[in-house]
Amino acid sequence: MGNKVYIHVIRHLFYVLLLFVCYVLQCTPGFFQLWEGKPMLTLGVVVAVAMFEGPLVGGLYGAFGGLLYDVSGASLFGFSGILAMAVGVAVGLLTCYLVRNTWINGVALMAVSCLSVRLVEFVFQYAVWGYTGVWWQLLRNVLPTVVITTLLFPISFWAVKQIHQHLQVQVH
């Protein structure tokens, strides 16, 4: 019993460490930038964890990853946490009941999730304030962010898969 708890704790410590590393990398100036878009690596980890661990764990990691994202982002603290938590729960439910857990499905889920999150952020950061000419943000920021995040997602998927497979309690 103690060994099972130990493995669970270690596995989640690795997930948290992966989240922190991705957060630091995604905020580094000049790192993996496509036009004005930067990859949302923390969201990639949230989607991957949700695919392997289910909606509850996915939602909790989404909340934590989103809060990390809010620390240095332009949105209100907690806003990205709610969005990422919703993504974690949705992806977890889809993977449990509708979609097979493969990296190709993961890429599709990542693209839809990232696009949804960025569109909601676009609405609340730009559209509702009535600024003129902000639609260029969709082309120069939102879409490049979605593209580069989706392209880098397989790395997060592979990392989470390795952690999940090697630190899993074997049920006999």
Added chain:
Amino acid sequence: MKEFFKSRGFKVLLAVLVVLLAFMIRAASSGGLATITSSFLGAIVEPFQKVTASISAGVSSFFGNILHAGDLADENQQLRDELAQLREQLADFETYRLENEELKKFLNIKEENPDLDLESALVIGRSPNDRFYSFTIDKGSNSGIALRDPVITSEGLVGVVTELSPTSATVSTILDPALNVGAIVVQTQDVGTVSGNGDLVGDGNCGMSHLPRSSQAKAGDMVQTSGLGGLFPKGLLIGEIVSLEPEDQGTTQYAVIKPYVDVTSVRNVMVIKSFSGQQELQQ
């Protein structure tokens, strides 16, 4: 799937949602001051962000020098062991040299404006959802920085501090339409307001509104802060006029301004903690 929505796990997620909403309400009511949770998370990740930001800057200048150092390439073939040491030293040297040049420029600013209390800072974070090129710096309230403190470089005005935690701060740039700066055209002494514009930000420009219709300002004229309002010291360079056009109502003119500072790639900044004539922020 219905079982999940009736499970204890779903109730846990609802509780987390309530907590996140509480964070949002607290953040919205704090007027830009970071919450305890945000400050705690920021304090943990800020040292790592400084390291990666420094590495990113160093690698960029290192490879630039290698590509243009033909003589060094010839020497490198013969002295491979010494080359490894020289590469490390060159990366460190470039970092210190650039930092030294920036600090010399800031010292000039200080000598020209002795009433400015300046704090140097490094840009450590640019998040994917940053608005109008806002960024995070590695100094916060622990360094004496306060909300609405102006942020500058040796070239000119960058923006203001809009979010604050003990160890870091978020800076909104002059490309942000929410930021209004009292400005004056140096050549004609016409007063107006500089602010961001969604139509112009794609080109890295901002705009100056409420210029008098009779203004003789023209393309190429310099624009600096007027000091009116007490939020910015007088005389900070903002940019130069690119073009002028009548505003919609026809009684004033609107100038497109090209900022002197490239806020999209700035790495070293100075925060003006205090200056003579500064208005206290009403909270």
